[in-house]
Amino acid sequence: MEHFDAVVAGAGPAGSTAALELARAGLKVLLLEAKRFPRPKLCGGALSARSVKELGLKELHPVYGGLLSFPGREPVKRLRSSPVAYTVPRERLDAFLARKAAEAGAELREGVKLEGFTQSSSRLEVLTSKGKVSCSFLVGAEGFYSKTARLLGYGRRKFYRSVELELELEEPPTERLVFIELGRVSRGYLWLFPWGGGRFVLGVASTGRENLREVLASFLKGLKLKRAGRLRGWFIPYAEGKKDLFLGKGRVLLAGDAGNFVDPLLGEGISYARESGRLCALSVVKSPDEPVRLYGKLVEPTAKEFFWAGLLAKLAYRFQRAAFSLGELYLEAFLDLLEGKKSYEQLFKEGLKDFLKELFRSYLFRW
Template sequence: MAKTILEFDVVICGSGPSGATAAFLLAKHGLKVALIDKEQFPRDKLCGGLLTEKSYKLIKSTFGNDFFEPDLIEFSSNKFEIFYAKQKILSAFSKKLFIYVDRKKFDFAILKRALDSGVNFFSKTKVIDIDIKNLLVFTNSNIFKGRYIIASDGVNSVIRGCLIKKGILVDKEYKDNLTLAMEIYNYEFTTDRASIYFGFTKFGYGWVFPNKKRTLVGIGALISKNKGLIKKQFKNFLNSIGLDAPKIFNAHLIPTGWISNRFGFDNILLVGDAAGFVDPITGEGIYYAVKTGQMSAEAILMSEKNKLFAEVNYNSLIQNIVSNLKRRRIYRNLIFGTKFRLVIKFFLLIILFLFKDRLLKFIHE
């Protein structure tokens, strides 16, 4: 049976923080928006749920001061500590709060804002392919046609894959910069601070984050630097803090340090994880997802006026983010690049004791 073609101004593929933010802003400006996701919402998402000051501020300025209803913040604290293997090397306070959310509730709250602004949401709709010339999105149900397409379908983006296959994007360095992250929820013990553990893996770290009734314990590291070892490293990390390894490991990829040659094609734009916009050192991605979701909407609204391709407008808007991520990738390679574990420890000690406040500024701002 022939599939129906549904027509919209903008078709947004993926309803995580990046896609739902773009959808909210575009619909608010009167565009007819389709937001597609393969999942039924609210859906779970493997994540530490940590919002830095810059994320918290950006989200409030985008969705309004009333966005963070008390129920949406699971925990907040300015306490943190850093370990090298089992040894604590710093216990301190940050001037700014770390906010912890539950991604199931948080992503659904953004989606609700989008729905309230008039977005047409299609759940259980999986993007399979696109026609870049005619701006068609093929899914397991209908075909969607837009004047613009936003690819917000996360780290395994189908649309990015299509652009790579066509030779428009170059995936050189993509695999080398992929982090594998594993995480468990522990309900047996609680904590009131973020604890970061170095020394269990290369080019990555372990974490213990507070949340309301549970503690989130995870590890994330570059696959290319820890071939086949990350599961074992996670087990060692869990055992070292007195936890048993689970039978089933929940794992997800994070693009940490891949800087694409292009961030779209004409009126197709890539945002958030689909574009590789994640901090290469910390793995923070929510800020970049919301920010680039916002910028993609702005680029499209500019195109409606100046008639340039949205990609041209988007490129000028994301310039600072791209240079910032490039700089952070250099720092990451410097900090984690040494082969000598003692040098890493020494580096960390110097940075923490001499530049603690600068480091916190670097993370929060």
């Protein structure tokens, strides 16, 4: 039976980053991808400015600010002189990251998926759609429907429902801004992200029970479409602290959406996927006897950010009108977050007093 030091299931941002770092450390790595590149992938494709410094991908579309909207209210716009974020279609990003992992020495097998595994104290046997291999470590990075996570006994509890489509507009807005709208759904938001070249991605995500396809259809009535792709739905897991993260067990670790490494406020997961993949690899290399234990320590700063982001999400999505009334203040703060100038903890503590004042004012004038 063919043996590898590590097998990584899933060649998205998390899996490819884990494979890249493991290969760079000198390990013999097998990277499995169920589909073949380039493959379509549902995602807004937004990357914060702080997360792209070491990426090396040139085909990124720069975003310089944001426009925050609420039905029936005048939108709020903020624009900066340098990019605060970048967007890129996931089929392009994922193919690029998988290629980087292969160039570093990982063996990439496309059209091959993990179907099961057995684990002992010293090794694993991994069953794939193309036969069996053995390995010393396994990283599960297959996304929301991760087979690895399910086989370890994990079950999803917290997630957004989302629908999205790619489109081109007859009268496109500026491609320098991301558009965010509150008030369309009870617990979530609607977005329109520019991909460059006249392409946009429109989506909505919510933890509520709205018919999201009807929400998007209603919004589309106000746009002059040149071309629209197929409407597709998917789920976005998230964590509100370390208790919600799926780290793994024994010689098996989980990264990216498979481990719930997604921001609970914005649903941003690409940068956290790459970071969790990197930390998986580091845990295997530095602590081969107890990789999950070290992994748990290394992800604590991320878990802390998710905790504060979760508190912000509870306030912003429960009281969306009050949140929008502080649009100028919060839009500036979130641009600082995207640029890496502020943390979620800072945003929460600095904005709580103003939010409570606005919440009190808005409810006072209802009576």
